[in-house]
Amino acid sequence: MLSIRNLEASYGRIQALHGVDIDVEAGEIVTLIGANGAGKTTLLMTLCGKPRAGKGSITFEGEDITRLPTYQIVRRGIAHAPEGRRIFPRMSVLENLQMGAVTVDPKYFADDLDRVLTLFPRLKERIGQRGGTLSGGEQQMLAIGRALMSRPRLLLLDEPSLGLAPLVVRQIFDIIRDINRQQKVTVFLVEQNAFHALKLAHRAYVMVNGRIAMSGSGAELLADAGVRAAYLEGGHEAPPPRPAPEAAP
Amino acid sequence: MDYFLQQLINGLTLGSIYGLIAIGYTMVYGIIGMINFAHGDLYMVGAFISMIAFMLLAVLGITSVPLALALVLVMAMLFTAVYGWAIERIAYRPLRGSFKLAPLISAIGMSIVLENYVQIAQGARVKPMQPLIQGGFDLSLQPGHHTSLSLLQILIMLLTVGLMAVFSWIITKTPLGRAQRATEQDMTMATLLGVNVDRIISATFIIGACLAAVAGLMVTLYYGVIDFYIGFIAGMKAFTAAVLGGIGSLPGAMLGGLLIGLIEAFWSGYFSIEYKDVATFGILVMVLIFRPTGLLGKPEIEKV
Numbered sequence: 293m294l295s296i297r298n299l300e301a302s303y304g305r306i307q308a309l310h311g312v313d314i315d316v317e318a319g320e321i322v323t324l325i326g327a328n329g330a331g332k333t334t335l336l337m338t339l340c341g342k343p344r345a346g347k348g349s350i351t352f353e354g355e356d357i358t359r360l361p362t363y364q365i366v367r368r369g370i371a372h373a374p375e376g377r378r379i380f381p382r383m384s385v386l387e388n389l390q391m392g393a394v395t396v397d398p399k400y401f402a403d404d405l406d407r408v409l410t411l412f413p414r415l416k417e418r419i420g421q422r423g424g425t426l427s428g429g430e431q432q433m434l435a436i437g438r439a440l441m442s443r444p445r446l447l448l449l450d451e452p453s454l455g456l457a458p459l460v461v462r463q464i465f466d467i468i469r470d471i472n473r474q475q476k477v478t479v480f481l482v483e484q485n486a487f488h489a490l491k492l493a494h495r496a497y498v499m500v501n502g503r504i505a506m507s508g509s510g511a512e513l514l515a516d517a518g519v520r521a522a523y524l525e526g527g528h529e530a531p532p533p534r535p536a537p538e539a540a541p
Numbered sequence: 542m543d544y545f546l547q548q549l550i551n552g553l554t555l556g557s558i559y560g561l562i563a564i565g566y567t568m569v570y571g572i573i574g575m576i577n578f579a580h581g582d583l584y585m586v587g588a589f590i591s592m593i594a595f596m597l598l599a600v601l602g603i604t605s606v607p608l609a610l611a612l613v614l615v616m617a618m619l620f621t622a623v624y625g626w627a628i629e630r631i632a633y634r635p636l637r638g639s640f641k642l643a644p645l646i647s648a649i650g651m652s653i654v655l656e657n658y659v660q661i662a663q664g665a666r667v668k669p670m671q672p673l674i675q676g677g678f679d680l681s682l683q684p685g686h687h688t689s690l691s692l693l694q695i696l697i698m699l700l701t702v703g704l705m706a707v708f709s710w711i712i713t714k715t716p717l718g719r720a721q722r723a724t725e726q727d728m729t730m731a732t733l734l735g736v737n738v739d740r741i742i743s744a745t746f747i748i749g750a751c752l753a754a755v756a757g758l759m760v761t762l763y764y765g766v767i768d769f770y771i772g773f774i775a776g777m778k779a780f781t782a783a784v785l786g787g788i789g790s791l792p793g794a795m796l797g798g799l800l801i802g803l804i805e806a807f808w809s810g811y812f813s814i815e816y817k818d819v820a821t822f823g824i825l826v827m828v829l830i831f832r833p834t835g836l837l838g839k840p841e842i843e844k845v
């Protein structure tokens with residue numbers, strides 16, 4: 293469904309991605325993990341054309357979208373709940389959701405709204421509240437809900453669990469699974485919370501300094517000693533580590 | 542008391558005109574963070590287009606005043622909107638993403654271009670126009686005093702109120718207004734959601750130009766004389782109004798416009814008419830010193 297080939301991207305003279313190859317098949321949940329500054333957010337933003345890819349190609353459902361204007365990319369069926377949530381602070385919850393649906397025929401709006409509010413009953417209670425005054429968890433729900441309002445086939449999520457209490461994190465991950473299974477939305481998930489993310493994912497990639505260092509099924513990476521040492525250290529939910537011969541990649 | 546009432550009426554009329562222009566400054570600032578110094582000249586262009594349109598209608602033999610007014614209103618808005626749209630395309634869009642001062646310099650250049658263009662095309666001399674709407678009401682309270690409210694003043698205020706209502710409705714209730722506010726709050730996110738930001742910015746310039754065109758039409762009718770230079774001073778005052786109300790805030794622009802009109806009218810009425818501009822710009826200095834965010838502005842000053 294999505295295939296990324298030899299992708300490079302830079303901010304000015306600083307290159308952030310050095311030839312990334314990633315595939316996401318329809319129906320999958322694919323996770324990308326990596327340390328701070330590895331280039332995960334840059335990759336998701338490059339998929340949307342901000343920044344523009346320097347080299348390489350991005351193909352979505354057989355169409356080359358590498359050079360498409362950003363506002364056209366979402367019209368192809370890719371929605372993005374970006375890093376930092378980026379809720380419109382001085383617009384109500386309803387208006388934020390309406391903005392999510394700008395590319396969709398208005399005749400679907402009532403049904404879609406209903407679906408999102410069923411998924412996130414908290415948003416229903418706060419439909420008239422200004423986005424900027426929501427709690428972090430509520431903002432994250434709104435960011436995902438807003439992305440779903442565009443009827444995406446591929447959902448890009450950038451650290452949806454960031455800054456949330458463990459209970460809310462579990463709730464968010466459950467919802468991501470539901471979206472994937474029930475609404476048949478393919479998910480490409482960037483996470484720091486590697487344990488949850490790898491458990492949820494069908495397949496996963498590890499990014500180090502703008503390159504893909506490793507890939508495999510979620511379970512494989514979860515069992516890998518290097519991954520454990522680098523991304524799961526101290527994770528109390530993880531089983532005891534096997535002796536690790538090598539440090540992180 | 543009569544004298545006070547008269548200044549109040551004059552001030553509200555003038556303030557309506559400034560308020561309509563001020564909205565253009567504040568909207569453009571809100572959405573792309575620049576001061577469009579050519580905006581005052583759009584108002585001047587609107588005034589000239591109105592005058593030309595009136596003459597054209599007279600030649601065509603349309604003498605019904607309400608019909609002529611309605612037609613001129615539409616024509617002024619239409620043609621000034623084209624100018625507003627073109628200014629953004631030619632002078633600002635190519636500079637988007639360049640350093641912060643670049644569009645500002647370009648705006649000043651655009652303003653000079655427009656003034657000289659109108660000067661060459663229409664001549665440097667003041668253009669007079671026959672009063673079109675006459676009559677009014679005598680509101681004198683005491684014998685021997687004189688207070689009047691002209692039909693034209695009523696028209697100006699009503700038209701302003703009506704336009705403000707339509708404009709507020711567009712901004713708060715329609716998809717266009719929603720996309721505009723979203724773009725203003727987070728342009729990147731709006732793009733990620735599929736908003737064509739270039740179109741929204743064009744729409745912002747078009748709406749601002751339409752309102753400035755109406756102000757230009759009003760001033761043509763109200764003062765009966767226009768020249769190529771009226772945009773500069775009125776533009777500066779409307780800009781002051783936008784800053785006074787809080788740049789980026791739409792209700793602020795309307796409020797600031799009214800206040801500047803009132804200050805100017807009362808200062809002229811009670812102190813000296815020669816120093817009315819000093820009073821207005823004195824206010825600008827005071828606001829910038831004591832309340833840089835303006836009366837209704839948001840406390841955040843990230844975009845300055």
Ligand SMILES: Nc1ncnc2c1ncn2[C@@H]1O[C@H](COP(=O)(O)OP(=O)(O)OP(=O)(O)O)[C@@H](O)[C@H]1O
Binds near residue numbers: 328333334
């Ligand atoms: N707008 C920018 N301008 C310049 N450099 C940037 C910009 N955004 C990111 N970078 C740099 O690009 C690199 C990759 O950043 P990116 O945000 O993609 O990392 P990340 O993997 O998402 O990290 P985190 O987990 O902390 O969110 C970093 O070195 C960062 O400093």
Ligand SMILES: [Mg+2]
Binds near residue numbers: 332333375450
């Ligand atoms: Mg990131």
